[in-house]
Amino acid sequence: MAIRTITRILPGEFPTPSTGLLMAALVLLVPVALMAPFYLEPFERDEGVFATLAQAILHGELPYRDAWDHKPPLVATWYAGSFLLFGEGIEAPRIAASASAAATCLIVFLLLRRMFGDRTAFIGGLMLGLAYGIPYLQINANSEVFLMLPIVASLFSYWRYRESRSKGWLIAAGVLAGLAFMTKQVAIWNLFALCAFALIRPMEPGSRRSGLKEVATLVGTALAATLPFFVFFAAHGALGDFIYAIFTYNEMFAREIPIETRVLRMVMVEHLDLIPATSFLWAGAAVTVVRLMSKRKISDGHLLLLVWLAGSYLGVKTSGRDFPHYYVQLLPALAMLSALALSDFAAWFQRSRLPLAPVAGAIVLVVASSVGWNSRVYASGSLQQAHEEKFPDRTVTEADLEATEIARYIEMTTEPGDRIFNLGRESQLYFLADRLPATQFIYDRSFWLDEATFEHALRDLRANPPEIIVDSLSIELVGARADELPPRFKQFIKEHYEYAGELNYARIFRLKPTPSSFGGDLLSTSFSGVY
Known part of the structure; x- marks a missing residue:
């Protein structure tokens, strides 16, 4: 029947x-x-990469040459x-x-x-x-x-x-x-x-x-x-x-x-x-x-x-x-x-x-x-709870949820034409802050597989230092922290940046305000315990 x-x-x-x-x-x-x-669930990392590339395209930049994936x-x-x-x-x-x-x-x-x-x-x-x-x-x-x-x-x-x-x-x-x-x-x-x-x-x-x-x-x-x-x-x-x-x-x-x-x-x-x-x-x-x-x-x-x-x-x-x-x-x-x-x-x-x-x-x-x-x-009570249920890696999921607050800080403390650099894989920060990346390599994964990409990124950063560098490597796999990057990167940070503090998972560095402060032994006391 x-x-x-x-x-x-x-x-x-x-x-x-x-x-x-x-x-x-x-x-x-x-x-x-x-x-x-x-539709309004927070971006996860891959979406952040695609959104950043798309934003770069709409600003007249070229994928791979100007923003890499x-x-x-x-x-x-x-x-x-x-x-x-x-x-x-x-x-x-x-x-x-x-x-x-x-x-x-x-x-x-x-x-x-x-x-x-x-x-x-x-x-x-x-x-x-x-x-x-x-x-x-x-x-x-x-x-x-x-x-x-x-x-x-x-x-x-x-x-x-x-x-x-x-x-x-x-x-x-x-x-x-x-x-x-x-x-x-x-x-x-x-x-x-x-x-x-x-x-x-x-x-x-x-x-x-x-x-x-x-x-x-x-x-x-x-x-x-x-x-x-x-x-x-x-x-x-x-x-x-x-x-x-x-x-x-x-x-x-x-x-x-x-x-x-x-x-x-x-x-x-x-x-x-x-x-x-x-x-x-x-x-x-x-x-x-x-x-x-x-x-x-x-x-x-x-x-x-x-x-x-x-x-x-x-x-x-x-x-x-x-x-x-x-x-x-x-x-x-x-x-x-x-x-x-x-x-x-x-x-x-x-x-x-x-x-x-x-x-x-x-x-x-x-x-x-x-x-x-x-x-x-x-049946989750909110999009945040739904996101946490869908993505079991709690550390990364919390980073997705906290990215909006970090991006808001970047947007408030920089100008629309300024560029930033995220040392990590939270590429959605570029898109959410509406700021273009300062280097071709917009996240760090390639640095650990091919050191030449790190050298290329460092050259870009030295040529045009971004207003803000966000270190989000603290949420990566154990040991993958900026402390373990080549000393030249840490020296670049010490010479050109001051430590602005920590917001959620991110350590934030701001470009020093005057060219006269570049070079020399200018390590700020605020760097103690950071690098």
Whole structure:
């Protein structure tokens, strides 16, 4: 009876076009509704970096050459666009992120509709929308939420090519894959997944040449899509900075993780909150994977989703790090596979010998655990409490919350054209204070991997000393304090700055007021116990 009721409510095909439009509208609204409560949540570090880069772009400066990060440029471009559209507030990129999430859900809806019909399409789009509301994934306006749009659009275009045999769709798939790479480098694994599928199931069965031609087109057009970025930075004299950031430094960043840690993290989840929070997705996807693997022959659509899931998993895991927001890359694949499990449940149950009660009970248990776990964040009394619940590292979370007060002090004690330098990773200070960074390297992480970046930053600071230097290294990993930086930096501080005091987690140094005070033995007594 229950199964027949569900089938009537959500038939295999929408009865009228208006029903389809209504379902699509619901798919669009769900992620926006679930992400909107966190629009004004304090920025975390990654968001602070993107916001600072975007602010620099809007002031006519160039990413990598003038304000550096090791991620490709399109996320900062999203941020800059959001500031132009919605104003330079912390809510602007969150609005853009929810719009990107909604568009991704709609593309999943359209893809599944073509692959498996209306019912699966609606369930898949809805499940992805619900997944974007999982607060423990720390989505906010992080890079992955923008990454999913071109990645899923590439998958949709590739499937349209397989349906229509139109090379235009294949070219679009490659171009979108290239744009995804310029959003975050791990998108390359999803491109590899499309290439692998093309070789496993070539358009012309048994023709290896057909598969190789598909791969060549995908890779060639993806590379072509990235070419304008190289040309742009070369034309502005920043090609070396661009290549160092997104290739050279990332290779050093990856090598920082020992091989044994990499292997362990390939098969484990460090943030245990993610297990109950995402269990409804993993359970549904697991059911579909087991069912498909038990079949003698798998359809093209099913196989494509399985291969694409594998590519997404490698994208999450191959960096050697295990941050919660990395798992966003898995959401579309998990949602689509879960949709297949739910959509086919009625027919599967009728063929099986399992009693309804245990199966229904298992579904209720999984859904209840996910809803209950995630509702803890939504039920928080304030955005501050929600932020603390989402981000378990209390030291860093408190720093996010205290950044506004420090930024307000900087804004009140400097002029709009003044520059500052944050020695640490609290890059949101630049954005919140509305002050541009005084050096190309806006945070300290690169200093510990490549000393040349520290030397470059110190040259910038000596050439144009900023009005304020904020030392926020005290909240970093044990031992990563300014005291351990090369003596030349401490000497620079002693010569040119006076200690203004400590505010929350930050030690603040102000530029000495007169040029005559530069040089010599001018160590202020207020430096005692500081450096």
